Amino acid sequence: MNFTTPERQFTQVDAYPTRLHDGERLSERLDPVLWSEWHEDAPITRAEADHYRDKGYLVRKDVFSPEELKLLVETSAHLREDPSGIARDDLISEPESDAVRTVFRLDAHSPLFDRLARDSRVAGVAEFLLGDQVYLHQSRLNYKPGFTGKEFYWHSDFETWHAEDGMPRMRAVSASILLTDNSALNGPLMLVPGSHKTFIACQGETPENNHETSLKAQKIGVPQPETISRMASELGLDAATGPAGTIVFFECNTLHGSNGNITPDPRSNAFFVYNAMSNLVGEPYAADRKRPDFLANQGRPVPDPIAPVTGEIRKG
Amino acid sequence: MNFTTPERQFTQVDAYPTRLHDGERLSERLDPVLWSEWHEDAPITRAEADHYRDKGYLVRKDVFSPEELKLLVETSAHLREDPSGIARDDLISEPESDAVRTVFRLDAHSPLFDRLARDSRVAGVAEFLLGDQVYLHQSRLNYKPGFTGKEFYWHSDFETWHAEDGMPRMRAVSASILLTDNSALNGPLMLVPGSHKTFIACQGETPENNHETSLKAQKIGVPQPETISRMASELGLDAATGPAGTIVFFECNTLHGSNGNITPDPRSNAFFVYNAMSNLVGEPYAADRKRPDFLANQGRPVPDPIAPVTGEIRKG
Numbered sequence: 001m002n003f004t005t006p007e008r009q010f011t012q013v014d015a016y017p018t019r020l021h022d023g024e025r026l027s028e029r030l031d032p033v034l035w036s037e038w039h040e041d042a043p044i045t046r047a048e049a050d051h052y053r054d055k056g057y058l059v060r061k062d063v064f065s066p067e068e069l070k071l072l073v074e075t076s077a078h079l080r081e082d083p084s085g086i087a088r089d090d091l092i093s094e095p096e097s098d099a100v101r102t103v104f105r106l107d108a109h110s111p112l113f114d115r116l117a118r119d120s121r122v123a124g125v126a127e128f129l130l131g132d133q134v135y136l137h138q139s140r141l142n143y144k145p146g147f148t149g150k151e152f153y154w155h156s157d158f159e160t161w162h163a164e165d166g167m168p169r170m171r172a173v174s175a176s177i178l179l180t181d182n183s184a185l186n187g188p189l190m191l192v193p194g195s196h197k198t199f200i201a202c203q204g205e206t207p208e209n210n211h212e213t214s215l216k217a218q219k220i221g222v223p224q225p226e227t228i229s230r231m232a233s234e235l236g237l238d239a240a241t242g243p244a245g246t247i248v249f250f251e252c253n254t255l256h257g258s259n260g261n262i263t264p265d266p267r268s269n270a271f272f273v274y275n276a277m278s279n280l281v282g283e284p285y286a287a288d289r290k291r292p293d294f295l296a297n298q299g300r301p302v303p304d305p306i307a308p309v310t311g312e313i314r315k316g
Numbered sequence: 317m318n319f320t321t322p323e324r325q326f327t328q329v330d331a332y333p334t335r336l337h338d339g340e341r342l343s344e345r346l347d348p349v350l351w352s353e354w355h356e357d358a359p360i361t362r363a364e365a366d367h368y369r370d371k372g373y374l375v376r377k378d379v380f381s382p383e384e385l386k387l388l389v390e391t392s393a394h395l396r397e398d399p400s401g402i403a404r405d406d407l408i409s410e411p412e413s414d415a416v417r418t419v420f421r422l423d424a425h426s427p428l429f430d431r432l433a434r435d436s437r438v439a440g441v442a443e444f445l446l447g448d449q450v451y452l453h454q455s456r457l458n459y460k461p462g463f464t465g466k467e468f469y470w471h472s473d474f475e476t477w478h479a480e481d482g483m484p485r486m487r488a489v490s491a492s493i494l495l496t497d498n499s500a501l502n503g504p505l506m507l508v509p510g511s512h513k514t515f516i517a518c519q520g521e522t523p524e525n526n527h528e529t530s531l532k533a534q535k536i537g538v539p540q541p542e543t544i545s546r547m548a549s550e551l552g553l554d555a556a557t558g559p560a561g562t563i564v565f566f567e568c569n570t571l572h573g574s575n576g577n578i579t580p581d582p583r584s585n586a587f588f589v590y591n592a593m594s595n596l597v598g599e600p601y602a603a604d605r606k607r608p609d610f611l612a613n614q615g616r617p618v619p620d621p622i623a624p625v626t627g628e629i630r631k632g
Contacts, residue, residue: 147469147541151578184500185555185575225463229580237579239501259501260576262467263553264545 016170018163018201019286024224025201031170033196033251035131035276043124052129056196056254059240060247063121068313069245075112076179076268079103080143090294092215097148102215103141104294106270113141115313117272117306122175124308125249126274129173135303137161137172137275138295141179143268149187149261153218154228156195157273158252159202160221163286164210165296170196171279172252179268181243187261189240189248192231195255200227206287211295223255231255277305332486334479334517335602340540341517347486349512349567351447351592359440368445372512372570375556376563379437384629385561391428392495392584395419396459406610408531413464418531419457420610422586429457431629433588433622438491440624441565442590445489451619453477453488453591454611459584465503465577471538472511473589474568475518479537479602480526481612486512487595488568495584497559503577505556505564508547511571516543522603527611539571547571593621 015030034053038046044058052058064072080100083091086109092102107114117123117139126134144150157174161167182188200223210220240248250256252273261267275281280303281296290296297303331346350369354362360374368374380388396416399407402425408418423430433439433455442450460466473490477483498504516539526536556564566572568589577583591597596619597612606612613619 146545151576153463153578185506185553187575190501190579225580229462232580237501257578259503259578260467262469262573262575263506264541264548 014285015168016162016199016201017285018159019206019221020201020203021205022203024203024227026227027199027201029170029197029199029253034129035171036128043120043128052249052251055193055238057191057193057240057248057250059242060249061242062245063247064245065312071112071313071315072116072177072270073179073244075110076141076270079110079141085109089292099145101143104138106139106141107136112313112315113139113270115309116177116270118309119313120308120310122177122247122272123274123306126173126175127308129249130171130274130276132171132276132278133305134274134276135297135299135305136272137165137167137281137297138271138273140271141268142271144187144258144261144266146186146264146266147262149267150217151187151260152258153222154192154255154257155218155222156200156253156255159200160214161252161281161296163206163221164284164291166282166284166290167275167279168282169279170251170253171276173274174250174252175272175274176240176248176250177270178242178244178246178248179270180266182241182246182267183265184239184241186263186265186267187258188267189250189256189258191238191240191250192228192235192255193238194235195231196251196253198231199253208288210287211291228255330601331484332478332515332517333601334475335522335537336517336519337521338519340519340543342543343515343517345486345513345515345569350445351487352444359436359444368565368567371509371554373507373509373556373564373566375558376565377558378561379563380561381628387428387629387631388432388493388586389495389560391426392457392586395426395457401425405608415461417459420454422455422457423452428629428631429455429586431625432493432586434625435629436624436626438493438563438588439590439622442489442491443624445565446487446590446592448487448592448594449621450590450592451613451615451621452588453481453483453597453613454587454589456587457584458587460503460574460577460582462502462580462582463578465583466533467503467576468574469534469538470544470571470573471534472516472569472571475516476530476537477568477597477612479522480600480607482598482600482606483591483595484598485595486567486569487592489590490566490568491588491590492556492564492566493586494558494560494562494564495586496582498557498562498583499581500555500557502579502581502583503574504583505566505572505574507554507556507566508544508551508571509554510551511547512567512569514547515569524604526603527607544571
């Protein structure tokens, strides 16, 4: 696709004030959800595009070949079992153990996952959804072990990316590529369909170095339980389940969370956040300092846009 | 049904030694599962009886009328919201708050739930499964709130009842009557089908007053993760989901647990443990002192057998 990326804009005005002193505030989303018109050559069906626009997420199964999937799973296991080559800042452990929970800058630590991040089945879809060239705002490998996998409370990613990373507008999408089978019982990603249409400005100032604790258990930038209750009761609740290889695209403002997991079955996924080149991050809107690069890619001087790659993912 | 309850037996010999010094040990179950022959007048179908025998549990839906269910739900809400009349020993709160998690001796605190415990659709089925007159070993109302409901790790109830309550043999069954809809996402009871056929003798001596902490998070009397992994991988994993009013019968030695729950939907159930009159508890097999009466009903001098009651459950 060809895009004329407009000048960076919006950064002068804070379109979504949050981390408020005086309480939570709900407002209507100001941005489009689906930034392209659907057309015959689009990388997803019209029904899929409509679902993403209306619900704020899209689950795609059977996207990769068995050989591709095997390679991705093996490579992810290797990264987790031998994280010795990975910088300490790029690793997050479980709250109550040293088990690796997250490897950040996944594309930098693995040529294979770098290739996956550029794959047209992932980045090409992100380009279409965002109607722009895209770059990786964040990339990581998540690993939620069996038996002791902890819950992650309801939140909108955009609220944090806006407040703490300076992402101006809602023009980003996450792609989660499941590397294990994910059932309703082993802590799947749960989403509130349609919640992406409302911005929940959260109460509470951002503490210094908030990300050092928020990555383990988020306390700031989360909606009130009453708000989640009301939205879930109006809009329902869905779980993005599927076999390994399933891709879950979810819009940056869709409310999501996951339960803990006492089953023996671990949950693992590769997670890529695509942001539009027209939506580059600037100064945080509601934090004193920017978060580190592994959380919010700044680029030098700006990040490189991705040129989506077609064809089979192979070892090499 | 008419039963000739045999003399109390077995108590001289410990048929299921547990809380071992030198490690965990698996052995075959020594007792029948289904203690009655199925017959035309049985309170469950032949397929249900077979399922219970083979899997160790049975889920029955649409048992109560809407009016009965409404009455049960309202009464449970009242007990929870106003627990002031309930003895402190009979109340358990969430680990990190004062919210009521459990009301013990439910039958003593509510005439309506006492009636439920005697209902032929519950106690009558228990009689059939155990092939004997039954009494209430334990009865309680469980309440797992939305958002913060904690997980409960895998365990066999019998292991604890044997070790800490002196229950001689596997001739007891629990009935959980759901008082809220229970989906796979809000922390349902999960079971390992067929696990009731194996006794897992657990490692570790019983600490004094173990029940004071084990009711919030059980540490002693739980199988090793590797054992649960192996059994779940061989036998699978099931979740007892259903609308409010569903009854889940599960055999005393069936491995079960539940995940935490960040969804807004609470989970609540009435829980009755029926033990066979021929299986009265004696001295604990692996603890210094008996647990209190609210956990293990001793009776005066023995508990009264239940005479199952037919007909509609009504207010009054």
